[in-house]
Amino acid sequence: MSTSKQKIYWFCQFFGWSLLILVEYVAYVLELGFDPDALYLAIANIFLGITLTHLYRLMIRRWNWVRLPFFRLAPRVLFSVLVMASIMTMLNLPIDRIIVPQRMVEEPWLLIGYIISWGKTMLAWVLSYTAYHYVEENRNAEIERILLKTSIRETEAKVLRSQLNPHFVFNALNSIRALVYENPAKAQQGITQLSNLLRNSLLADRRKTVELREEIKTVEDYLDLEKVRYEDRLRSNINLDGRTLFWQVPPMMLQTLVENAIKHGVSKAVGGGFVEVQSAVVADKLHITIRNTGVLGDKEASGGFGLANTAQRLELLYGPEASFHIFQEEDGAFGESVVCAEITIPTQSEGIFRRREEAIK
Template sequence: METSKQKIYWFCQIFGWTLLIGVEYLTYLLDFGFQPDTLYLGIANILLGITLTHLYRLMIKRWNWVRLPFFRLAPRVLVSVLVLSMVMTVVNLPADRHLMPELFVNEPAVVLGYLLNFGKTMLTWVLSYTTYHYFEQSRNAEIERILLKTSIRETEAKVLRSQLNPHFVFNALNSIRALVYENPIKAQQGITQLSNLLRNSLLADRRKTVELREEIKTVEDYLALEQVRYEDRLKSRIDLDARTLYWQVPPMMLQTLVENAIKHGVSKAVGGGFVEVRSTVIIRDDASGGSRSNNTDQLHIIIRNTGILGDKEASGGFGLKNTSQRLDLLYGPEASFDIVQEDDNVVRADIIIPIQSDTIFRKTADQSLSQ
């Protein structure tokens, strides 16, 4: 890409200056006939014009003028045009006086005329080059800004995906430790479940989304470990629509919300409580024709639990902020998350996730046929 730009630049330089000086030389040739010295002067002017404007190019890139605001850039451009015009005048005026003395008779403002003549040429070239690089710099800066923003968002998403509450791990280990002598088989199951959770947490920063059925397995392992701790004080239920099993969801998101439900709801209830996870598909009609369109369908996940919502920031902790941020990073405004007090002692969280591809429906259909 850079090599191609260099070729275009040198072509424009050589062709532009050759055309400009060539037209002036052709005019002189028609009026006064061929003279070798004027030909040599024309060639020298081509080389001088290319050299001067190339030096300007190196200077503007070396000092990064295109990054300057307009009120600081404009004076530098005008001074550069004046200097370049003066150099061209200093070289050409003595040579023209020697070759064409008859043209300078009764010309009181020769120097000014030369400056204006070369000034127009240099101004055209300098403005063209500066404007091009100014907009190119702006475009590159915008691309860099977008890439940086994307990188930051991706980093944030990785951090959010890999969260697993260390207090839960500590409590789970204590619960398993208590089972080692009382119920070794159940202790082994607990170690396996905790291992699965830790593995999924480590893998979460490598994957943006996972299938809902895989995420639910993580939730089931988490609930099984919490069941050891809370025993009969915790009741749980998971009810999934078969159409949603292959839907892509953020990894560890539901586990975070279920953990939040137990920590801020069930654990604070005197007699314990429940956690319920349900999923369904919201079928939406195509706005243009009224027919069903898979691309407009949405996944609806509902999490209900015992608890008093109160202040969302205080009672929700990291879980609610985590969910909102991750949905926004992955799906933008097409996804939504809301949490409300459904009843006096029941909190309800609603998650809406848009479909990403028709693969979900194909997998669901294949599964239905196999059954």
């Protein structure tokens, strides 16, 4: 229990028992006058009540009664109330016989009356504390479930963060190897770009999101390396809205989609094709569109793990407001088949626009 809760608990103990006993004592004084013995008994009752209920608290916490089902908890609570009421009766009844003997004559069921009277008081305390502790235990259990669920979602998100396709790395190395003698400067540039891609891939599991401008640099490095392989068969165009550059997106997500567009679209087209990336802010949401030459066909066959990965990562990071759709566009002006992938990401914070303004300055 935290220090603040302990202070509140002891304050309630002393204040509650003092108020209860002193009210009865004041009523006694108004009716029969001041009696020091009655005052001592009242003080003794305060400390005895605090002691008994505190022992009950220690017992219920040690044996975790609040985690028991109701049919097992109820008998324990009632028995505890009976024991505490009996102890209070054992203290008060003999002393009351001395202080107010005239009242003892008028009560036919004296012992039972005392136990019932103190039992009501103890039951009120026990029910209040048990109910509070029961609610707190359920709240803590719910918090633990939420934390566990969050931890699982975070683990899933780390697993789902994309890594570079090993086939791409192999092809890129072969392309760079071919350039070593033909164009050393371009080969050196290709090695730098591949190094950047590998570094970003390794860092992907350490960061939940990156700025769109950083992710686009990864996409540009990837496209440049693929152009070494496909040459004029691969055309690319990146058109970004300036307001979106500092928007947070999942790392390596766009690279995965662009890789998917080339692998299942451009590479299969006889005359090659194009990949186009656009971004815009619509209704306070980031919209990213990736268009490429190709035929969608079966999503599982044409997208594999990448498409399912993208949708699941967006769901884990942003919830239901984020979305991912991929569809076949109508044939263009030259009869070219085009596949379009659309990503929608909700606003995370106003900080993205503030960082953009600071960067511009």
